[in-house]
Amino acid sequence: xxxxxxxxxxxxxxxxxxxxxxxxxxxxxxxxxxxxxxxxxxxxxxxxxxxxxxxxxxxxxxxxxxxxxxxxxxxxxxxxxxxxxxxxxxxxxxxxxxxxxxxxxxxxxxxxxxxxxxxxxxxxxxxxxxxxxxxxxxxxxxxxxxxxxxxxxxxxxxxxxxxxxxxxxxxxxxxxxxxxxxxxxxxxxxxxxxxxxxxxxxxxxxxxxxxxxxxxxxxxxxxxxxxxxxxxxxxxxxxxxxxxxxxxx
Amino acid sequence: xxxxxxxxxxxxxxxxxxxxxxxxxxxxxxxxxxxxxxxxxxxxxxxxxxxxxxxxxxx
Numbered sequence: 436x437x438x439x440x441x442x443x444x445x446x447x448x449x450x451x452x453x454x455x456x457x458x459x460x461x462x463x464x465x466x467x468x469x470x471x472x473x474x475x476x477x478x479x480x481x482x483x484x485x486x487x488x489x490x491x492x493x494x495x496x497x498x499x500x501x502x503x504x505x506x507x508x509x510x511x512x513x514x515x516x517x518x519x520x521x522x523x524x525x526x527x528x529x530x531x532x533x534x535x536x537x538x539x540x541x542x543x544x545x546x547x548x549x550x551x552x553x554x555x556x557x558x559x560x561x562x563x564x565x566x567x568x569x570x571x572x573x574x575x576x577x578x579x580x581x582x583x584x585x586x587x588x589x590x591x592x593x594x595x596x597x598x599x600x601x602x603x604x605x606x607x608x609x610x611x612x613x614x615x616x617x618x619x620x621x622x623x624x625x626x627x628x629x630x631x632x633x634x635x636x637x638x639x640x641x642x643x644x645x646x647x648x649x650x651x652x653x654x655x656x657x658x659x660x661x662x663x664x665x666x667x668x669x670x671x672x673x674x675x676x677x678x679x680x681x682x683x684x
Numbered sequence: 685x686x687x688x689x690x691x692x693x694x695x696x697x698x699x700x701x702x703x704x705x706x707x708x709x710x711x712x713x714x715x716x717x718x719x720x721x722x723x724x725x726x727x728x729x730x731x732x733x734x735x736x737x738x739x740x741x742x743x
Contacts, residue, residue, distance in 0.1 A: 585736035589729060596725045600718055607714050613706050616714060623721050630728050637735055 439562060442645040443486035449652040450480030453659065468520040475513030478504035483648055489563040493554055498570070501563060503545045507584045508538055510591025510630070517598035537586065544580035551577050564641030584637075592630045599623035599658075618662035625654030 454476040461469035482505025485497045515534055518527055548571065556569040572578045603619035606612050632647025734740035 582736075585732050589732045589736070592725065592729055592732065596721070600722055600725070603714070604718055607718075613710065620714070620717055620721070623725075627721060627724055627728065630732075631724070634728055634731050634735070638731075638740070 437560070439642065439645050440487075440490040440560065442649045443483045443490070446645070446648045446652045447480050447483035447487060449649075449656055450476055450483055453652070453656045454480055456659070466519075468516040471512055471516030471519055473516075475509055475511075475516060478509040478512060479648075479652070482506075482509060483652070486563055486645065486648075490560060492559060493557045495549060495552060495554070498552065498563070498567075499545060499549060502567065502571070502580070503542060506567075506633070507541050507545075507580070507587050509587075510595065510626075510633075511537075511587035512591075513626075514591035514594030514598075517594050521598050521601070534590075537583070541580060541583045541587075544583065548572070548578045548580055562641060562645060564636050564644040567641075568639075588630065588633060592626070595626045596623045596630070599626065614664055615662050618658040621654045621658030621661065625651040625658065628654065 454473055457469055457476055458473040460466075461473055482501050485501035485505065488494065488497045489501060511534055515531060518530060551572045552570050553572070554570065556566065558566060571581065574581050599619040599622040603616045603623065606616045606619070628647045629651035632644045632651075635641070635647075636644045731740060
């Protein structure tokens with residue numbers, strides 16, 4: 436087994452720990468951004484596990500999980516968590532309704548394409564990201580689901596990376612919490628690495644996807660933990676702290 | 685840093701302490717890094733929009 440095929444095992448292990456920590460934080464604080472991040476990270480972990488599984492053998496429903504979560508939904512759901520953190524307005528709920536509706540439509544389209552998968556083209560020990568386009572039919576032959584993925588990925592990229600960069604800039608400009616500046620830079624870099632690798636995959640260069648995912652999982656997890664680390668000035672800070680904008684708030 | 689409340693006594697306004705920047709390197713590198721990451725984000729977004737609009741060929 437090549438090194439590239441082992442990478443998803445590490446990614447899914449990191450994402451499992453990451454997801455549990457984020458969901459525990461949601462249960463403690465009941466903040467919606469933790470819920471959406473947790474759901475998105477769980478999707479990321481499931482897609483990574485599906486990649487690892489598909490490196491060994493074929494299963495149509497594992498492929499279903501890989502494409503639906505990995506290619507389509509993950510970025511949008513994690514990004515929605517960032518939107519909840521940065522904008523505590525009612526219109527965010529409208530965006531959530533659109534996201535949920537879009538996710539349901541995408542799931543239905545994915546179910547629709549399942550009988551049309553050409554599994555004779557599947558080769559074990561080859562990354563699924565390099566062969567999925569021969570397994571799935573083209574858009575004009577019924578794989579309409581392939582048209583939906585850019586919507587989620589563009590939305591997720593702009594909200595997650597944009598939110599992290601904006602948070603980093605605010606903390607840097609105010610000269611406070613340097614750990615959160617660096618944490619947000621790590622999160623933005625991690626999210627960009629998976630966005631970059633996903634775009635390359637869509638352009639036909641899928642061999643870098645697993646590495647991009649591992650870098651994303653490691654950097655985003657490191658950023659989250661760094662932001663969570665208490666700073667001396669936080670304990671001495673005001674009883675009504677300034678609005679949190681870090682991805683770990 | 686303080687102002688009278690409704691009872692007339694002064695209450696110290698909450699203060700959020702600023703921390704000094706960790707180093708000059710931090711002050712110099714962070715903005716450059718943010719600009720580079722923002723530029724890459726814009727490029728990747730444009731490519732993704734190009735794929736969505738069918739302007740960029742994909743497999």
